[in-house]
Amino acid sequence: MTSTAQPPPLVDALPTAEAEPPEQGGSRRRGGLTGYLLLLPATLWLLLFFVVPFYSLVATSLFDPSGSDFRGYEMTWEFGNYVDAVRDYWQPLLRSLWYGGLATLFCLVLGYVLAYAIAFKAGRWKNLLLVLVVAPFFTSFLVRTLSWKLILADDGFVVETLQFLHLLGDDGRLLATPVAVVAGLTYNFLPFMVLPLYASLEKIDPRLIEASGDLYANPFVGFFKVTWPLSLPGVVSGTLLTFIPAAGDFINAQLLGSPNQRMVGGVVQSLFTDANDYPAAGALSVIMMGGILMMVLVYVRRAGTEDLL
């Protein structure tokens, strides 16, 4: 086998290809095909379970809104569905982004402190702490959220303590308020923040921080000049992993909030299953996806870590 007989390399599409030395032609060809074969299952999966349903969703969002299950739906390129969806549901749309953003911020603050402690200060407790971070995933999402209903109940100790401290009025409550919804979101998505942050922080060479001290940086300056910039990839992926599902979530709003806290996921769900208004539900879903995608692209651009995506 000689390298001259090789067909043009197929490896351009593969991000890892440049690591391979060009002399080993045989292994390069095998590597190329292997790459495509490795991509095949995921591509098929995506095609079947993402592209096709998404295609159907977009089609649905453009159906004639006067259709129904009795008469069927006609494709009339009804772009007005999008206008109507924004006009009717701009409040839950904005609310979703707002609650998702707040929850992400709280997750970042709480998660950073926690990940920092695990990475640098936990010593031999490191693994145990990591298991504890993931432990809530062993119970169902729904059960965890429902148990918050017990914790925050009007007659529960949290509310009574807050009332005793006069942080809440005598008639005050936590359930069915935005506080409970954002708290639920923060709780449920915290591990998505902690794990990538930990992965980034753990890789930082502690000698770099020592070096900053040698160069007369006090601990604050050292943190902001060395630790924080090096942990940015973790911050970016953590915030994305938290924000995206949090903004789309509706279980927390439904179980812990009142009708005045409903988020867009809940609206889509009730339009689909209760109102059978498929075009409006489809349009709203596409708007939400497009909006989040745009925000994510801008964010990743500005954060300067394109290589993450």
Added chain:
Amino acid sequence: MPPVQRGGRVSRRRLLKTAGGLAVGGLSIAALDLPFFDVAGAQQDPTACRADDESAGDRSLVISNWPAYIDPRKKETSTLQVFQQRTGITVDYTDDVNDNAEFYAKVRNQLGSCDPIDRDLMMLTDWMAARMVGLGWIQPLHADRVPNLHANLIEPLRGRQWDPDLSYHAPWQSGLTGIAYNAAKTGEIKSFEELLTRSDLKGRVTLLSEMRDTMAFLLRVVGADPDDFTPEQWSAAIERLREVVASGQIRAFTGNEYIQDLAAGNIVACEAWSGDVIQAQFDNPDIRFVAPEEGLSLWSDNMLVPNLATHQANAEKWIDYYYEPEVAAKLAAWVNYICPVEGAREEMEKIDPSLVDNQLIFPDADFLADTFDFMPLDDRQTTEYERDWSDVTGG
């Protein structure tokens, strides 16, 4: 109605992968006229979309019902076991109906294109049953094979607008929608109006998330008749609800999880289904059920034979069996909803005399004097009203 659970969730990965999807989707929109995804009407003709009845040769029957809606099936003397012994029919019973809308979504594609759903009998609430009959998804029953149904159905459940002659449905159990409150936490509540306005109840009231349940009362509150109302009256009722929700009076719109909130003290009063309240009263005698001054809404969950069912005769045997007063009493003693069978009350004397005078199981004519039903809606109205409803209940 047994537990209502909400399904569905937004996929996380979906959002991350939108980029590729948008590109491909966009291209295909431009290039093709979106093939494969035109949605045809789901209307069927039950006289054409039917299967041959295999009941005589195949002694089996497949049933879908709500959870906890039958006496324990494994017991030797349970109504289901006795049915099997008596008829030689093997019953495949599943409790996979959790929510009318969800069940509809589950069977829509099959029934809408005349494909079998592999069930012979399913139990759905009036409005959903009416919708399916309207869509032509339900097989008519043979009146001569269900004589007990026609002889023994209680008077208040006869002559319903959507199927007055019982051509398609047989009520399985029936119930009332009214008000429940916790007497340890609040004084007596007499009317729905009080639920919506009393300031001491602010933020401690829930209403039901089924549109027809709640809006029937709102229509009554604005002076309309839920059996027959105009679009203007509907608008008035929905505006009234909008104001009440905006004022913060209503804590949530729920399925039957209201009963836990009522017991836990998170809410002090709510719109409620009768059977849930009876069961809660066993644990907490302070919980009361009231017939509001606006009246009571009477509904039933109905046995329906879907198109392409292959054991209709067996299903009709089942219906006829459960309309024997003795069997119905046995079922009612366990389920605690309103028993739809005349004569079961006398049989109950032998089973559990304490339930005989329970108005929520065997209501007398006076108690049901002022009950109402919800007007059947056509598909256009359904979509429009459900949208109004989801706008208001969803902020």
